[in-house]
Amino acid sequence: MLNHCRVLDLTTERGFLCGQVLADLGADVIKIEPVGGARERLLPPFFKDGAVTERSVYWWAYNRNKRGITLDLEQEQGRNIFRQLVRNADFVIESANPGYWSARGLGYDSLSALNPKLVMVSITPFGQHGPKASYADSDLIIMAAGGVLILYGDEDRPPIRMSVPQAYLHASVDAAGAALIAYYERLNSGIGQHVDVAAQESVGLANQSTALTAPLRGEETRRMAGGAQLGSLRVPLVWKAKDGLITFVFLFGSALGPFTRKFMDYLYEQGGCDRAMRDTDWVGYGAELLSGRRPLQEYERCKRVIAEFFQQKTKAELFEAARQRTLLIAPVSTIDDVLHNPQFIARECWQKLNHPETGATITYPGPFARFSASPIGFRRPPPRIGEHNREVLIGELQISDREFDQLQRQGVV
Amino acid sequence: MASKEAGQLAARLPLEDVKILDFMWVLAGPGITRTLADYGATVVRVESVSRTDPVRTVGPFKDGKSGSESSGLWANNNAGKLGITLDLSTPGARTIVLDLVRWADVVCEAFSPKAMRAWGLDYESLRQVKPDLIMLSTCLMGQSGPLSQFAGFGNLAAALCGFYYLVGWPDRQPSGPFSAYTDYIAPRFGVCALMAALIHRRLTGEGQYIDQAQAESALQFLALPIADFTANGRNYEPVANRDLYCAPHGVYAAAGEDRWVAIACRTEQEWLALCAAMNVPELAADARFSTFKARQVNCDELDRIINQWTCRLDAHEIERLLQARSVPAHVVQTAVDLYQDQQLQHRKHFVEVPHPELGTTWVENSRFKLSRTPARVERAAPTLGQHNQYVLEQILGYDEVRIAELVSSGALG
Numbered sequence: 001m002l003n004h005c006r007v008l009d010l011t012t013e014r015g016f017l018c019g020q021v022l023a024d025l026g027a028d029v030i031k032i033e034p035v036g037g038a039r040e041r042l043l044p045p046f047f048k049d050g051a052v053t054e055r056s057v058y059w060w061a062y063n064r065n066k067r068g069i070t071l072d073l074e075q076e077q078g079r080n081i082f083r084q085l086v087r088n089a090d091f092v093i094e095s096a097n098p099g100y101w102s103a104r105g106l107g108y109d110s111l112s113a114l115n116p117k118l119v120m121v122s123i124t125p126f127g128q129h130g131p132k133a134s135y136a137d138s139d140l141i142i143m144a145a146g147g148v149l150i151l152y153g154d155e156d157r158p159p160i161r162m163s164v165p166q167a168y169l170h171a172s173v174d175a176a177g178a179a180l181i182a183y184y185e186r187l188n189s190g191i192g193q194h195v196d197v198a199a200q201e202s203v204g205l206a207n208q209s210t211a212l213t214a215p216l217r218g219e220e221t222r223r224m225a226g227g228a229q230l231g232s233l234r235v236p237l238v239w240k241a242k243d244g245l246i247t248f249v250f251l252f253g254s255a256l257g258p259f260t261r262k263f264m265d266y267l268y269e270q271g272g273c274d275r276a277m278r279d280t281d282w283v284g285y286g287a288e289l290l291s292g293r294r295p296l297q298e299y300e301r302c303k304r305v306i307a308e309f310f311q312q313k314t315k316a317e318l319f320e321a322a323r324q325r326t327l328l329i330a331p332v333s334t335i336d337d338v339l340h341n342p343q344f345i346a347r348e349c350w351q352k353l354n355h356p357e358t359g360a361t362i363t364y365p366g367p368f369a370r371f372s373a374s375p376i377g378f379r380r381p382p383p384r385i386g387e388h389n390r391e392v393l394i395g396e397l398q399i400s401d402r403e404f405d406q407l408q409r410q411g412v413v
Numbered sequence: 414m415a416s417k418e419a420g421q422l423a424a425r426l427p428l429e430d431v432k433i434l435d436f437m438w439v440l441a442g443p444g445i446t447r448t449l450a451d452y453g454a455t456v457v458r459v460e461s462v463s464r465t466d467p468v469r470t471v472g473p474f475k476d477g478k479s480g481s482e483s484s485g486l487w488a489n490n491n492a493g494k495l496g497i498t499l500d501l502s503t504p505g506a507r508t509i510v511l512d513l514v515r516w517a518d519v520v521c522e523a524f525s526p527k528a529m530r531a532w533g534l535d536y537e538s539l540r541q542v543k544p545d546l547i548m549l550s551t552c553l554m555g556q557s558g559p560l561s562q563f564a565g566f567g568n569l570a571a572a573l574c575g576f577y578y579l580v581g582w583p584d585r586q587p588s589g590p591f592s593a594y595t596d597y598i599a600p601r602f603g604v605c606a607l608m609a610a611l612i613h614r615r616l617t618g619e620g621q622y623i624d625q626a627q628a629e630s631a632l633q634f635l636a637l638p639i640a641d642f643t644a645n646g647r648n649y650e651p652v653a654n655r656d657l658y659c660a661p662h663g664v665y666a667a668a669g670e671d672r673w674v675a676i677a678c679r680t681e682q683e684w685l686a687l688c689a690a691m692n693v694p695e696l697a698a699d700a701r702f703s704t705f706k707a708r709q710v711n712c713d714e715l716d717r718i719i720n721q722w723t724c725r726l727d728a729h730e731i732e733r734l735l736q737a738r739s740v741p742a743h744v745v746q747t748a749v750d751l752y753q754d755q756q757l758q759h760r761k762h763f764v765e766v767p768h769p770e771l772g773t774t775w776v777e778n779s780r781f782k783l784s785r786t787p788a789r790v791e792r793a794a795p796t797l798g799q800h801n802q803y804v805l806e807q808i809l810g811y812d813e814v815r816i817a818e819l820v821s822s823g824a825l826g
Contacts (some may be wrong), residue, residue, distance in 0.1 A: 001613040017633070025609045029767040044657050047644045057644050061636040130759035136683070136741040137658055144675035144743040147751045149664070151591035152580055154489040158664035158673055159745055160653045161592060162579045169634045173601035178781040180608035181452050183784055185427030187615055193785040201762060201780045204445070206597035210473060212485040214752035215763055215775040217502050218473025225588050230472065237568050238577065245586065323416040323563055330569035332587070333634070335642045335649055343560035363643040365632035373621035374613060377458030413606055
């Protein structure tokens with residue numbers, strides 16, 4: 001869909017996925033790395049937990065479908081080549097700290113003067129301006145700042161994050177969407193603009209609007225082991241089955257109560273509860289608990305009854321019942337389970353890319369969506385260091401072989 | 414500055430010419446159209462009176478009082494949309510829908526896969542009415558495959574995708590992510606998918622059908638563990654706040670009840686700066702902590718030492734002390750902290766908007782900024798049926814007699 005678009009990708013790990021989303025959608029994304037390769041190529045884990053060079057699984061995970069060149073942007077000659085590329089580019093995406101590229105004459109003002117149609121996308125921890133714009137960060141810091149971390153973990157211990165970094169993945173996909181909105185606008189106006197993505201704001205979507213609790217003067221949501229505490233209600237989401245863990249939603253009200261009613265029919269049929277429990281008004285139940293008309297111990301008792309039942313059933317039995325009866329139950333899966341999930345296999349979700357540098361075949365998650373007119377393709381594995389230097393500089397910028405050799409000697413490419 | 418702002422206000426929003434008929438509900442779907450509404454799209458959100466959106470029953474609520482019009486989550490996820498109620502089982506509603514399809518550029522729906530077909534509103538039927546239509550279906554597992562009919566919330570998809578084992582303590586059952594994790598990932602990919610399809614249509618005149626499985630979008634955020642599993646056979650177990658790249662890396666108790674600060678050292682320099690800030694320079698020379706590897710091995714002891722320092726200090730004071738030395742640190746923000754956060758205030762993150770029943774309510778701003786055509790977030794989500802008259806009269810051009818007939822026939826639910 002974006003086959004006519006060119007993206008210059010200057011990002012660090014803060015923005016890898018932004019370029020990859022645009023590349024998946026068909027754009028020609030050129031990853032620009034310092035001479036010798038990007039710092040992020042040194043991030044573990046490594047293939048076979050062995051040698052470092054060209055073996056970072058971290059790098060592989062988020063750079064497919066891109067081409068790659070090396071260019072020393074600390075040298076004026078390198079910057080000049082970059083400026084030449086900018087003249088024909090639609091997007092520049094970057095994730096340096098605010099002011100980094102401006103100090104090198106490559107900020108939005110300079111680049112848009114070269115190419116007014118350019119859409120430049122900046123992904124930073126806290127945004128381009130403001131009191132925290134220069135804060136030092138990491139995935140954990142962003143999750144803390146975005147109001148997500150406080151909701152994660154067990155109530156009797158410190159909050160914990162998701163152990164695979166997520167913050168900049170959220171920000172990167174927001175950045176790709178924002179880039180496309182700006183590009184669509186350009187189709188009308190003929191002019192590009194600067195997109196400012198703050199990871200702090202991006203990750204906030206994952207606090208499920210609990211951010212609004214203070215201005216709304218609403219009830220606080222608190223972290224709870226394997227669930228969440230909503231006001232005075234302790235709502236578990238992780239439950240024990242006979243052979244492992246499941247997630248199950250036990251909630252009330254006009255929308256969720258009917259699911260609970262269906263679950264109670266199942267529980268009763270299986271001999272897991274008595275008639276009185278089955279026939280409880282599960283729609284009105286939550287309001288009764290919150291108003292005190294029904295004691296909270298009663299809710300705790302119901303949870304114990306359900307927990308006992310689950311421990312007599314396997315994950316597969318419970319999931320099968322969920323599928324037959326539209327219950328809100330699913331097995332908690334390991335990565336191994338996920339790779340064997342019949343749904344993902346049936347939809348040919350897993351894409352295997354051959355990495356010529358190792359001879360290895362690595363499995364990646366497939367398309368993020370299925371398009372009837374222009375499907376997402378897995379065209380190429382992540383680029384090796386400088387893999388497309390000649391193709392881009394000689395083939396497309398028409399730099400002569402002699403000039404190219406000279407640039408190489410000078411360490412510009 | 415004043416004239417620049419006036420210029421911005423006069424600017425056309427990027428998506429002013431985009432018209433969306435929105436049959437989506439709950440979180441992941443409506444989050445997509447919320448973003449497009451921020452940037453000018455006209456979104457007509459269809460609701461059922463008898464089966465209202467579950468999100469209307471989820472907090473935080475204005476002044477802590479639950480009610481179908483007082484949910485902040487609903488207001489936030491549907492800000493800026495127009496609302497119409499329809500009973501899709503009636504012939505009158507069907508006529509209205511088909512007229513809205515003729516009007517729309519995009520139709521979105523988030524039911525389980527058979528629902529639209531049952532109403533005769535699937536893509537093949539609708540493209541007969543509107544040949545260049547873009548249609549997005551988003552559901553938990555996708556339109557095809559053995560689990561296509563498995564419906565539910567984002568906690569179920571998160572469990573099936575493998576997110577649960579990534580949040581937890583090694584000595585306990587995993588805690589899992591907060592609430593419905595895939596619901597905070599999928600909408601971002603949905604925005605990218607729709608924008609790419611809109612660009613494609615704009616350039617080629619061709620519409621298309623998009624099948625978004627929320628689970629498959631969310632799997633993109635697990636590309637690293639999936640690639641690592643296939644490369645190294647590593648299955649991910651709960652590791653609390655341990656990190657591959659940073660040490661120390663954790664959440665530490667600050668003074669006060671349930672107050673925490675996140676600290677991460679990515680480099681030796683940051684580690685030395687942390688020692689200096691704690692006023693224990695001798696720690697830097699301690700063999701147990703003198704290298705990254707040593708700090709990883711002795712992380713429990715290191716955490717204990719840091720905790721002794723943090724627990725006597727105010728969380729904000731720790732953040733200030735450490736950030737002054739460029740050490741990644743941040744208060745683990747609660748909802749109250751978020752509302753008082755100077756960076757979020759600087760970015761005008763919290764927006765008070767008028768509301769027909771509540772007087773005003775609060776929503777969050779767009780999660781990114783476009784320099785020339787910033788988002789316009791001025792309206793809350795619609796109340797149930799708030800724009801029935803407007804949609805029928807102003808958008809579809811129906812006369813009073815016809816509208817009265819439709820109302821009395823029960824088409825509007």
